[in-house]
Amino acid sequence: ILNVEQSPQSLHVQEGDSTNFTCSFPSSNFYALHWYRWETAKSPEALFVMTLNGDEKKKGRISATLNTKEGYSYLYIKGSQPEDSATYLCAFPGDNDYKLSFGAGTTVTVRA
């Protein structure tokens, strides 16, 4: 099991504000980094699969950056909306491409 850490564990954001949070992972033997969004009572949804150092991906108001040399990824939410309330999980495959090691998640609550 690989050490994947996410911080903070939870955060509360006012509607319209922007926020970001971190995923850190082992910097050696990098293969890929996954981000998932998990809304209550729904299925975890894949947001991004990132593979290249310096990669930046965007989906609507959500974007992510990747630094494989120092072993971290940031996820940004711009202009938070109530529908962004969810737990955001990052996951790291490690030496193989299928066995994901997940962080414990960052739970985002957007207040109207």
Place this chain on the structure above:
Amino acid sequence: GAGVSQSPRYKVAKRGQDVALRCDPISGHVSLFWYQQALGQGPEFLTYFQNEAQLDKSGLPSDRFFAERPEGSVSTLKIQRTQQEDSAVYLCASSTDRINYGYTFGSGTRLTVV
């Protein structure tokens, strides 16, 4: 189907009871995975199938856990003689192109052992 379907959604089992959790992956998805999420933690890998072959079962916590996918589609995770520490959300995921698109997860089965 359109997504990964898991049943039951909730299961309460008495300690010592056997349970069976079902996963119906997206049609055509060769790879299927089971994960276990305990309260306050991230999901942890249990096992991996490619078609009907179980290629990795290293994450199964004990010999009370057994998974199968006999025809390469529907999978069942069976837990024998359930214990309180088995209480968790069990997630199933399937994939066809995980490099580009990651995994498609079901909504999970929440198992509570009392």
